[in-house]
Amino acid sequence: MALLIIDREACTGCGACVEVCPFAALSLVDGVAVANDNCTACGACVPECPVEALSLPERKEAEADLSAYRGVWVWVEQFQGRAASISWEMLGQGRVLADQLGSALTACVLGQGVGQVAREAIAYGADRVFLADDPTFSAYRTEPYAKILVDLVREYKPEVFLLGASSRGRDLAGSVATLLYTGLTADCTGLEIDPETRLLRQTRPAFGGNIMATILTPNHRPQMATVRHRVFEMPKPDPGRQGQIVPLKVRLSEEEIATKVVDFLLEGEEVNLADARVIVAGGRGVGGPDGFRPLRELAQVLGGAVGASRAAVDAGWIPYVHQVGQTGRTVRPDLYIACGISGAIQHRAGMSTSRVIVAINKDPEAPIFDIATYGLVGDLFEVVPALTESFRQKLARR
Amino acid sequence: MHAIVCIKSVPGTTEVRINPETNTLMRSEVESIINPFDAYAIEEGLRLKEAHGGKVTVITMGPPQAEKELKEAVSMGCDEAILLSAREFAGADTWATAYTLAKAIAKIGSYDLILCGKQAIDGDTGQVGPGIANQLHIPQLTYVFKIRAIDFAARTIEVERLVEEGREVARTRLPALLTVVKDINQPRYPTFRGIRIARKMTVPVWGPTDLPDAEARYLGLEGSPTKVIKVFSPPKREGKAEMISAETVKAAADILSNKILAEKVI
Numbered sequence: 291m292a293l294l295i296i297d298r299e300a301c302t303g304c305g306a307c308v309e310v311c312p313f314a315a316l317s318l319v320d321g322v323a324v325a326n327d328n329c330t331a332c333g334a335c336v337p338e339c340p341v342e343a344l345s346l347p348e349r350k351e352a353e354a355d356l357s358a359y360r361g362v363w364v365w366v367e368q369f370q371g372r373a374a375s376i377s378w379e380m381l382g383q384g385r386v387l388a389d390q391l392g393s394a395l396t397a398c399v400l401g402q403g404v405g406q407v408a409r410e411a412i413a414y415g416a417d418r419v420f421l422a423d424d425p426t427f428s429a430y431r432t433e434p435y436a437k438i439l440v441d442l443v444r445e446y447k448p449e450v451f452l453l454g455a456s457s458r459g460r461d462l463a464g465s466v467a468t469l470l471y472t473g474l475t476a477d478c479t480g481l482e483i484d485p486e487t488r489l490l491r492q493t494r495p496a497f498g499g500n501i502m503a504t505i506l507t508p509n510h511r512p513q514m515a516t517v518r519h520r521v522f523e524m525p526k527p528d529p530g531r532q533g534q535i536v537p538l539k540v541r542l543s544e545e546e547i548a549t550k551v552v553d554f555l556l557e558g559e560e561v562n563l564a565d566a567r568v569i570v571a572g573g574r575g576v577g578g579p580d581g582f583r584p585l586r587e588l589a590q591v592l593g594g595a596v597g598a599s600r601a602a603v604d605a606g607w608i609p610y611v612h613q614v615g616q617t618g619r620t621v622r623p624d625l626y627i628a629c630g631i632s633g634a635i636q637h638r639a640g641m642s643t644s645r646v647i648v649a650i651n652k653d654p655e656a657p658i659f660d661i662a663t664y665g666l667v668g669d670l671f672e673v674v675p676a677l678t679e680s681f682r683q684k685l686a687r688r
Numbered sequence: 689m690h691a692i693v694c695i696k697s698v699p700g701t702t703e704v705r706i707n708p709e710t711n712t713l714m715r716s717e718v719e720s721i722i723n724p725f726d727a728y729a730i731e732e733g734l735r736l737k738e739a740h741g742g743k744v745t746v747i748t749m750g751p752p753q754a755e756k757e758l759k760e761a762v763s764m765g766c767d768e769a770i771l772l773s774a775r776e777f778a779g780a781d782t783w784a785t786a787y788t789l790a791k792a793i794a795k796i797g798s799y800d801l802i803l804c805g806k807q808a809i810d811g812d813t814g815q816v817g818p819g820i821a822n823q824l825h826i827p828q829l830t831y832v833f834k835i836r837a838i839d840f841a842a843r844t845i846e847v848e849r850l851v852e853e854g855r856e857v858a859r860t861r862l863p864a865l866l867t868v869v870k871d872i873n874q875p876r877y878p879t880f881r882g883i884r885i886a887r888k889m890t891v892p893v894w895g896p897t898d899l900p901d902a903e904a905r906y907l908g909l910e911g912s913p914t915k916v917i918k919v920f921s922p923p924k925r926e927g928k929a930e931m932i933s934a935e936t937v938k939a940a941a942d943i944l945s946n947k948i949l950a951e952k953v954i
Contacts, residue, residue: 293908312919327752331916333916334920346909369852369853457831457850458851460813460815461831464813464819467913468786468819473783473912473913474782474914475914477812501920501921502921503920504918504920505916549827549860551856552857553856554853554855556853556854562852564852592954610869617725618870625948645951649929660929663929664931664944665931665932666933667931668937673940676938676940676941679941681945681948684946684949
């Protein structure tokens, strides 16, 4: 079933392709490269072949006139009238992309009583804001949000459309891209314009961060991407910036929307890990539910949130919402303090891009030290309270 | 009650080792498993069957050997299994995958719920669930943490969804598509009886000719709007950690706090 085309005559059996295949799909059989069903046609091997024996099937060129699509759009996520910081990060990067493309930056603000968010969007770099202010947009729901964005894209034809990779952003992006039949790249950590082709080069991690892939949407528009939290710098707002606010008509009446949001059960504790600039996380080494107490105190002094490894969550010491890693949340705070976490690959996948990583562990051989900026070998129940006290004194002096 | 569970065969993460030289997956140790998030979807389907009667159908699109994961789902208690496997389906991105699965689900016919894991652990996109729902024009509830109530007579469902700020309670009509998070349940193990049933079962394999409504131009690599142009190793962090040590814990903590403050991250 593999799509990779292997020229058996040209292949010298050098094995260069076998080495680079991220999916373990290639092997040498009788001195010739053979692809198995793991092949995803990713193309990683094609440029590696010294004799150009590997290729992928040609794809048909698009019929649509792609030059009709211009402009960069960002969906501004808000909850109860407050914009998510990731939306401003995306407006910042959207501004960079729009300037490179020589086109305008548009923010899409949907909600109820969100006129202020629209004005903020201009301050953060939007040239134009589509504002849908209506009770049907009060809480996020897939149907009305996807409907209005799909209609707007069809009418105004943006070239690039960015959404935050939050739970709502992924829900919405997956719906809008499906309805528009266009490409969507999830969880991008890099976005840049290819100056020759105007194409958006979208780079994202896969396999829990062990592999990075660069992805294009060559023949469909808009080129859609969701972006992880804290990948791009938060821009400085300019309250004096001028822009156009375009009020929109509502597309769906309440009766036409199947889904109703009945209630919110908000967390009292600081568990919004995605937003946290500082995370103090505990693993198997904390030993039990009470073991998180010193971590909470440190987090409190640093104004951070408490995270946990899968081991601590599976043991029932702390709820799942705290879990960092491949099966939990992916975080990239400025400071990640890992306490009693050995650093299994699944955990590292969720936090290895944090700016500064501090590891505190009894075991000097723990793999967490391989990715840490600073390491301290010791008992976390002695080290963490001492660190808390040290920060308390130094921060009080500032 | 008829629940259709969509699963994916993925490399078993616990077995995955990275070759430190090339930073790629080391082939000999990669064994496929049911995507862990999909196991929660299977379990939720089985619980609904136990509570309300009916059946659970499990479906996947993948290589022929993905039959192994379908049989595992059957050994857990799923009643029927369908494998979508053909050269024409290969190289599909999330759009083409959702399209193909949706066409197969439409062919299966009547169902109350489609259950998916919130994302697959290899691709990590979380896009196929919403993709299927929008192909089928049915409501979706993603990141479901708990099914609060389901009423097959009134055709409604109420769930708790995990969102950044906590949990949201939402209600919609059936049929609906749900993607589930880890906290929703604890998946069961296969039973001996289930294993026997799975062993004897012949899993039907559907190709493009079994999906007459599916247009060839939307399948597989050709139907995929996205194109992977490069795969590479993530940039490595420089060197090992700077290890802090001192005579006393207090002194070490002081050095560490100074280093952290000097990084200007607080």
